[in-house]
Amino acid sequence: DVKVTQSSRYLVKRTGEKVFLECVQDMDHENMFWYRQDPGLGLRLIYFSYDVKMKEKGDIPEGYSVSREKKERFSLILESASTNQTSMYLCASSPTGDTEAFFGQGTRLTVV
Amino acid sequence: QKEVEQNSGPLSVPEGAIASLNCTYSDRGSQSFFWYRQYSGKSPELIMFIYSNGDKEDGRFTAQLNKASQYVSLLIRDSQPSDSATYLCAADWGGNMLTFGGGTRLMVKP
Numbered sequence: 001d002v003k004v005t006q007s008s009r010y011l012v013k014r015t016g017e018k019v020f021l022e023c024v025q026d027m028d029h030e031n032m033f034w035y036r037q038d039p040g041l042g043l044r045l046i047y048f049s050y051d052v053k054m055k056e057k058g059d060i061p062e063g064y065s066v067s068r069e070k071k072e073r074f075s076l077i078l079e080s081a082s083t084n085q086t087s088m089y090l091c092a093s094s095p096t097g098d099t100e101a102f103f104g105q106g107t108r109l110t111v112v
Numbered sequence: 113q114k115e116v117e118q119n120s121g122p123l124s125v126p127e128g129a130i131a132s133l134n135c136t137y138s139d140r141g142s143q144s145f146f147w148y149r150q151y152s153g154k155s156p157e158l159i160m161f162i163y164s165n166g167d168k169e170d171g172r173f174t175a176q177l178n179k180a181s182q183y184v185s186l187l188i189r190d191s192q193p194s195d196s197a198t199y200l201c202a203a204d205w206g207g208n209m210l211t212f213g214g215g216t217r218l219m220v221k222p
Binding site: 045104 | 116118120146154155156157158161200202209210211212213214215
């Protein structure tokens with residue numbers, strides 16, 4: 001089974017902190033994604049990566065950055081957390097040429 | 113702007129009935145469509161995908177795609193309480209990227 005693992009299920013951070021959300025997949029997938037999910041808004045794409053050290057902005061990249069130093073790991077960075085970044089964050093991966101995305105269990109981030 | 117629209121619901125159906133979930137999309141360039149199911153507090157899981165006009169059946173689930181009218185639907189036959197979840201429609205416009213709708217909450221009542 002494909003496994004996408006996010007480092008934390010729940011996280012509480014203070015405004016202004018730098019926050020790292022980690023995601024690891026074990027299926028050698030080329031593509032990795034970070035989404036945030038808010039009630040009524042569905043999943044919105046923040047960033048994605050189709051190869052090591054490659055990244056592309058999604059629909060809502062402002063306030064976020066990403067890092068992909070190894071194929072299996074994709075990190076989402078909140079440079080200076082703000083309360084409007086309180087959300088559920090979902091990581092996903094997929095192989096090239098196949099759009100089926102496999103999701104991690106999600107990280108519920110609260111910024112206070 | 114590529115958008116996927118869904119009625120947020122909740123859609124309430126009795127056990128054993130057919131649940132019909134609908135989704136519209138804004139751009140005719142979309143290549144394929146996906147239905148994900150998400151239980152409360154869990155991550156989305158793929159139910160099925162469709163890329164050709166017409167119907168595609170998988171067990172109790174049937175996906176329907178009408179590219180001329182820009183809508184895609186999911187029918188769930190013999191609905192069970194365990195089908196109660198939020199159903200997310202997603203469109204692929206190429207580049208391995210999915211755009212998701214807001215989801216429809218389905219409630220199946222015993």
